[in-house]
Amino acid sequence: MQPFTYWDATSVEEAGKLLSLKNAMALGGGVDLLGEMKERIRTPDHVVNLRSIKGLDEIRKTDKGWRIGATALIADIAEHAGLKKDLPGLAEAALSVATPQIRNQGTLGGNLAQRPRCWYYRSADFDCAKKGGKGCPAEEGENRYLAVLGGGPCHIVHPSDCAPMLVALGARLFLRGPDGARDLPIEDFYESPSKNLACEYTLKPGEIIEAVEVPIALDRSTYVKLRERDSFDFALAACALAGRIEGDHFTEARLVLGGVAPVPWRVAAAESNLIKNTLADAVEPAANAAAEGAKPMSQNGYKVPLIRAAVARAIRALAGGK
Ligand SMILES: Cc1cc2nc3c(=O)[nH]c(=O)nc-3n(C[C@H](O)[C@H](O)[C@H](O)COP(=O)(O)OP(=O)(O)OC[C@H]3O[C@@H](n4cnc5c(N)ncnc54)[C@H](O)[C@@H]3O)c2cc1C
Ligand code: SF4
Structure with a gap:
């Protein structure tokens, strides 16, 4: 690992100043960032710990819904009684993340800002387009876990389980940096590779995710994740x-796919199918609409039926009064 200077930030304002130093990066639980640093995929000169900021891990109910601080642990979100009651889909999504050890170390901010898992991106031996090199070796190579929707020129899939659920729940992301604070719908935070090849989201210099605010407007929610190993794994769909x-x-529906596109993939056609049909009649058309437009690569055609299955299971789970 390349040497770096380590900072414990004591406030969000101080974190912003430290992150404005040349080649500085934010540290949540380090589950993702330290792996990248060990592989020398990312080589920061300054690492700014955010978990030293008091109160940034707070989870509290407000008049707008639930506000979850950026350093809240994924395990605490999965087990929080109030979130389980008001936002069951979010607790389910958090519980589906990785292993108990990773959930006890990883933070919400780090989960939302984690980098992609494409093998070529994660290997120091390949210098693909995402890392400033040329081309996408996955197009002719290992692409079984990559995107079937919205890919090109890079075909990563968005890796977070929390992000698609937060998009479905209509959450807002609160960012803060040296130029002040701003907030935006979480779905606008993520950018497809055709718009931003180098990174999956845009943060201004020194800016961090401070909190996520989730309204309780939609009273039913669920997260269905299909993966190779149920004990721990990223979503296949x-x-x-x-x-x-x-x-x-x-009467209202927001449906978002994970694990199949470079960003959390909202499917308006499936949502309108859900609204115009009865629950029993909605399953098949909505599941088919969700997979419409899929363009599998050489090894990942299996994801298309998985999309349909995940959508059908999610609709049935909510229709069953969950
Ligand atoms: C074996 C394994 C299995 C996994 N399985 C899953 C899974 O099934 N589902 C899933 O969703 N994830 C999975 N993950 C990813 C894991 O959940 C994330 O790596 C973890 O949530 C990252 O959290 P962290 O706090 O450790 O982030 P860090 O590693 O500290 O940071 C990750 C990135 O986010 C940035 N960052 C951190 N906090 C902030 C902030 N507040 N504002 C702005 N940027 C920030 C960092 O600079 C870094 O780029 C898995 C990881 C591993 C190693
Ligand atoms: S999919 Fe993206 S990250 Fe993976 S090899 Fe292609 S360009 Fe690189």
Whole structure:
């Protein structure tokens, strides 16, 4: 690992100043960043610990919903009684992240800002387009875990389980940096490779995720994740679904796929299928709409039926009164 200077930030303002130093990076639990540093994929000169900021891990109810601080542990989100009651899909998504050890170390901010898992990106031996090199070796190579929707010129899949669920729940992200604070819908934070090849989101210099605010407007939510090993694994395909059901109809629905596209992939056509059909009649058209437009690569065609299965399971879970 390349030597670096380590800083314990004591406030969000101080973190912003430290992160404005040349080649500085934020540290949450370090689950992702330290792996990249060991592989020399990222070589910061300054590492700024955010977990030393008092109160940044707070989870509290406000008049707008739930506000979750950036350094809240994923395990605490998964086990929080209030979140389980008001936002069950978010607790399910957090519980599906990795292993108990990783959930006890990883933070929400780090989970949302984690970098992709493409083998070529993670290996120091390859210098692909995402890392400033030329081309995408995955196109002719190992692409079984990569995108079937929205890919090109890079075909990564968005790795976080929390992000698709937060998009489905209509969460807002609160960012703070040396130029002040701003907030935006979390779905606008993420950018596809055709817009931003080098990174999956844009933070201004010195800016960090400070908190996420999640409204409780949609009273039903669930997260269905399909993976190779149920003990721990990234999603091969996942469906985050949040909505409101009256009688035998969805009156509101937000459906977002994970593990199949470079960003959390919201599917408006599936949402309108859910609203215009009865619950029983909605499953098949919504599942088909979710997979529409999929362009599998040479090894990942299996993801298309997985998308349909994840969506169908999510609809049935909510329709069953979960
Ligand atoms: C074996 C394994 C299995 C995994 N499985 C899953 C899985 O199934 N689902 C899933 O979602 N994830 C999975 N992960 C990823 C893991 O959940 C994330 O790596 C973890 O959540 C990162 O959190 P962290 O706090 O340790 O982040 P860090 O490693 O500290 O940071 C990650 C990135 O985010 C940036 N960052 C951290 N905090 C902030 C902030 N507040 N504002 C701005 N930028 C910030 C850092 O600079 C860095 O680039 C897995 C990881 C491993 C190693
Ligand atoms: S998918 Fe993206 S990260 Fe992976 S090899 Fe291609 S360009 Fe690199």
